[in-house]
Amino acid sequence: MLVDQEGLDPNFSAVGEVTGDRVAVTVTGEVDMATADALFQAATPDRVTSASVDLRAVTFFDSAAIHTLIRLADHYPGALDVYPSDRVRRVLDISGLGDQPWLRAP
Template sequence: MTGEVDMSTADALFRAATPDGVHCATLDLSAVTFFDSAAIHAVIRLADRYPGALEVRPSPQVLRVLEISGLAGQPWLKPPS
């Protein structure tokens, strides 16, 4: 994903990450510049769908939103090194 993930694009993100027959997902959000509560909800839904099999690679902006939301310690979050 690139640009903004918000209430108008969060469902598209979820659908793109959940095609039939898929049992894991990696979300490359390293080029995302805006991330709102709808986007957070989509990621949480994906974590529920792929327990132990989701990896999220955030941009600094996404990481900050997840930190503020209390989600920085989630095992699916792979902060930039």
């Protein structure tokens, strides 16, 4: 499933692949105010109860992106895995979210 990204940064993509009741989302490019909702949409298809979000190819991550991860953690309590790039991990560490149970080693 590719979220409609018309008008978004051409270097951004959020592609979700559903297997059973789990979605695996691969994100590339910049996640910011303009693209964060597309990430949320890709990670929350119907009839899915868990998610993994691969952010290892993300080059920019701002407060809107952080808010999206918090929304996803609320949406999938105990069933979210996030794989951050070094850059994303640094932003999460600085923001005080570096010890969240949903963060995985890159």
